[in-house]
Amino acid sequence: MVAVGRGEDIAADARKLGAHRHIDANKENAADALNGMGGVKSILATTGNSAAIAALMPALAPAGRLVVLGVGKDPLPVSTGYLVGA
Template sequence: MVAVGRGENIAADARKLGACRYIDTNKENAADVLNGMGDAKAIFATTGNSAAIAALMHALAPEGRLIVLSVDKDLLPVWTGYLVGAERGIIGSITGSPFENEKTLDFSVLTGVRPMIETMPLERAAEAV
């Protein structure tokens, strides 16, 4: 699993959550790095930044899927020829289907990914959100 983000300050957390490689987009072109690794079969976009998501789309392998798990006020620019020409797809989901959730949990077990949980008092609920 490869994690992509902006800044070294989140690299340690990405690795702790199971990433074998962290790509800092402040230092590297993520799509180029992913293409050099053999393209991505799936990209899970958790950022609410359409431009950042669009920049990663060029790393999708033929028949690859972009799964968008966030919302942005801006449109996601997509060239339809890129999708049709290699049967790539874009899926949007808030939580995923039961099947996808089960596969995600299976992957977590396989790779040793564990959640990071921080408990906060109710008085700090607004801060937690």
């Protein structure tokens, strides 16, 4: 499991919860880092930050799953290409 967050302060907590790696989205492009590991089959988003969730979509594999647990005020901008596997 790979955790993505903003700031190193949550890295230790992520590792305690089972993450093998923490990507600090303030320091690197998280989607690029995930794609460098082969992409992901699923994204479990616990933030209400729609822009942060949308930024991870390029790392999601075709037929992958996006599970959103946090709800924000802003709409989630998702390209229809991600929805049909293009």
